[in-house]
Amino acid sequence: MSLHICILETDVLRPELVEAYQGYGRMFEQLFANQPIAAKFSVYNVMQGEYPADDLTFDAYLVTGSKADSFGSDPWIATLKTYLLKRYERGDKLLGICFGHQLLALLLGGRAERASQGWGVGIHDYAVARHEPWMTPEVDSLTLLISHQDQVTALPSDAQVVASSEFCPFAAYQIGNQVLCFQGHPEFVSEYSRALLDLRQQQLGEPIYRNAVASLEREHHGRAVGEWMLRFVAQPTTSPNA
Template sequence: MLSLCILETDHLRPELVDEFHGYGYLFQRLFERQPIPVRCSVFNVVDGHYPADTQTFDAYLITGSKADAFGDAPWIEVLRSYLLQRYQAGDMLLGICFGHQILALVLGGECGRSDRGWGLGVHHYQLLEHKPWMTPTRDGFDLLVSHQDQVSVLPKGAQLLASSPFCPLAAYQVGKQVLCFQGHPEFVEPYAQALLDLRREVYGEDLYGQATASFRQGNDGALIAQWMLQFVTWS
């Protein structure tokens, strides 16, 4: 059984906690449905919680967050330092949304607020590379998204895996050690819809309507979760 450390980088809005609990919980539910068995340990790094030095994991997963990966909050600075230590120690790292962005920064890339605005709803990504751990194979995939920041420069040595017109650097790999996606495989449609409803005035009616309508096409969160676990076991 794989041992996965989930570094939770946010707290859900209070009105969403009873139903959705947290990002760590959403990932646990997602991985429970995968063919590769995995044991998840969740640590909320916003609260300063990290694994003990004696704990070992097959991989570390950094979740999404409403915070900016390039921010200067103390907990973000501590996390960046911790992730660099993990990378230098040879640990395997998986990044989703905020995690995708902060790992790019830690490894020498760049990210920031995108002039394309908010990405919401279900987005389609074209797969640019087909790897052995990407089974079942696809030419592209769809994921639920909620972000206005993007990676603008990949880390040195990173390989771009997937892209879209809205998010050109949507997924990347660094050797056999790092795999990151901008989209959210752990999101379920009720949670994504609840986020949209809470921020409807911020997004405006046009973008809100487009995002809500996009849910009808479904998404490939389960597929990406399977690929992530296969990446860990393949490497």
């Protein structure tokens, strides 16, 4: 049996990166390819008003990263929040990455805002706060590629921290077996992160830029987190909303 995941794209890539990387949906398809759990995907760019037909059902809905602020007032963000709340209340599984991680926290009673810590870029380390059956392969310290200047600063009341650091205390969280979110980008590859860093070099400043570029020499757990997400979706939902 193959999972069917709806990818809700919340951005379009910078023009100079489209030829090589296409879009976030394509990056996730590559992340999930050749995993122990088979999956197929349908991609909708909600920033451009695309949504699945009402009669389609999926095993999970994945909200991607975005240059937009999760706490922004753009009409498409309001539409997406309404859509996701309906999915949550229906008991559907929800996955969030970066912008999606922040938006779902906001939607479900938490808080997200511009981080006083400033930009997080490059490869970052997190302590794993809990070990769940779906967290296979198991790691004690999680490393992920990141690119964000906003953070979740308060979790929804029923959320549990999965991974954290001093820089990003709520780097990953879950709500029951229904919601799983990561601030980092498991779908990124180091070459894409380097391209983003080069484009933002002046904005970031030389010390942050240099440290981030140097960090890209390290290994990261993006592929492992991709497997975690599929295993999370494949397990039965025990949320009260189900």
